[in-house]
Amino acid sequence: MSTDLQKGPDTTGAAPVHALEVRGLVKHYPGVKALDGVDFHVKQHEVLGLAGENGAGKSTLLKALVGLVKPDGGDIYVRGEKVRLRSVVEAAGHGIGMVFQEQSLVPNLTAAENIVLGSEAAGVRGGLYRWKTMRALAQEQLDKIGSDINPLARTDTLTFAERQMVEIAKVLRIEQRSQHAPVIILDEPTSVLESKEIETLFAQVRRLKEFASVVFVSHRLDEVLDVCDRVTVLRGGQSVGDVATAGAVPGDLHRMMIGSTGSDDHYHDGASERGGKPLEPMLSIRGLSGATFNGVDLDVHAGEIVGIVGVHGSGREDVCRALFGAEPVSGGEVTLDGVKLALTSTRTAVAAGIGYVPAERKIEGMVGPMSVADNMTLTKQKSRCSGPLVVPRKQATLVDGWIERLSIRTPNRGTAIQRLSGGNQQKVVLARWLVAGDIKLLLLDHPTRGLDIGARSEVYRLMRELANSGVATVLLADSLEEAIGMSDRIVVMSDGRATKEVHCPSGGKPTPLDLVKEMV
Incomplete structure (x- = not known):
């Protein structure tokens, strides 16, 4: 070395x-x-x-x-x-070892292979894996963090949270790789x-402190x-x-x-600004079913933010993806602005006026090497084109306007989006739907994940602006406090079903404990 x-x-x-x-x-x-x-x-x-x-x-x-x-x-x-x-x-x-915010696991390897990758030691003999030993080495690390993940499970079959636990188990192998604390x-x-x-x-972090920094x-x-x-x-x-x-x-x-x-009211509850909701919902779901959810009913009115909460495996993320045509459904009806939809692909969803901000921003929400300008206009090519051709001046005027309005910190519109901070990347992803201008329904899957207080406040402000303009919003929040602070109503999901609806009026919002009682 x-x-x-x-x-x-x-x-x-x-x-x-x-x-x-x-x-x-x-x-x-x-x-x-x-x-x-x-x-x-x-x-x-x-x-x-x-x-x-x-x-x-x-x-x-x-x-x-x-x-x-x-x-x-x-x-x-x-x-x-x-x-x-x-x-x-x-x-x-x-x-020195690190658990990265943006996961670094190899998806087509098992959890055990990822955990010992680069430090296989006794797990390999003659260039071949000794699977029993590999499993034992990985299980030792998983036991430290109290995880019941199967070491032989393929990583791409694990949930995001499970992959995060594998990341933590992997970095703990540094104990065997170094002679130093x-x-x-x-x-x-x-x-x-x-x-x-x-x-x-947290218990593991406190244990690590005994022999590490x-x-x-x-x-x-x-x-x-x-x-x-x-x-x-x-x-x-x-x-x-x-x-x-x-x-x-x-x-x-x-x-x-x-x-x-800092302000405790950074959620900027603006429900009263939108006045009374219309009689007919913008989004109406009846009996929606898929692999992980069954018989889901949901209404969202124009200008309304509806949060969906539930424990891990409740099915809420898959419902959100299904509404964007990214997850197959086996039954039910979806009506948007009075029109029944057959959401067979993301293309049809966008054409119907549905926008989606995914939880895994860097994997599904943006194209890292592409510029801020290209990412911002990705789903609405007509906004920067004249006929079949891109008009640079037209794109520049449009994009620069939104960069200024949203206070996006970037050297210029041509900067690769991957060079921006997480908060500014998220503003660009949200701006994509603002540029579109014809969004009726916005699906937000953990839109503030990984963002600090200042960036979160900016995202909340944008959400309120969109709601006040009449966009119907479905929110999968990063925390119960966020769901309560931002939502007009909250739907609780449990075991793939919508089991409870809770209203969140200004001055009368539920507590996290009220929701937890319904979630478990």
Whole structure:
């Protein structure tokens, strides 16, 4: 393994030797200074939180720490030794491992193969897998996090939440790969986990602290304060300070993140602005059935936001995908604006006036190498064309208008969307349906997943604007609090059926406990 080591200046005398330290880290991209002299450190046996708005530099910093990004300046020290981390393998050799927000598993391999990938050791003999040993090695890691996932299950058959647990089990193998006390980086590890799975993860993080150091990144500030000892806040590519979590509240972090006080009413409940709802619903579903749901009835009126909540496996995600023609149905009727639909494909859904923002934004919601402009106009080619030809000036005028209106932070319209922060990517995905201009129904599957408070507030504002313009919206929220805060009504699903409807009037909204009682 090729690694450059140099003794750090803080390892003499009584100065503590940190598990991981960054000094003056700088990273430039075309038109963007992602890191602007970042300083931070992780103490031995500490859980350090890393907070900041989307675009603050968190992702770039983490990628530098695992050898995926080469900094333009600054130094990284591991246990007092200056290192150059030029690959994930080199980082692992120093005991640094990461659970990525955007999953890095190989879909056509088993969970066991993914967990031991790159560190098979006794699991391989003579170039052949020893499946019994492989399973045992993987099961050891899965047991640590209390997961009942079958190690021999193909990864592409697992749910998003199950794949996230496999990611966590995989990074725990760093204990066997390094001779040093590990540094484990968890990037948004709870974004799709249920409350019981989150509790299991937090217990594991606290166990890791006994023999390792942990960097924990989450846009859910209450989680950061719950599981971390200390929090470092980034803003604009710079580290702006540390906060001890004892006695701190989310507002303390929010002020540092955006330079102002966070507001508890960031959901911006605007139901009263839309007045009384029309007699006939914009969307009417009767007896909709599919592989994971059965006999679902649902009405959504123009200008109304209806949340669907349910535990993992309730079928709500598949209902949403079925309404967009991305999931087959076996029975039932769907009527939109008085017209019965046969949603046999996503193309027919879009033609009928249905928009969809998927949960896995980078996989299904955008084309990473394509520009902001091309992604924004992807589903409505006529908006940028004259006849069969693209008119650059027409596209530029349209796209620049929406970039300005939505405050999308991008060097220019021609920048590849994959270079934007998560919050700005989501604005572009939402803008795609605003550009279309003829959307009647908008399906939002976890639209704020992985976004910080500021970006979430922007998404909520856009949702309200669309509702106030008459768009009917179905929301699969990131949390029960979000569903309650944003919805006019909430439909509870359990075991593939819609079992309860709860109204959410201003001043009379249900509590999360009210919904949980109906979900289980």
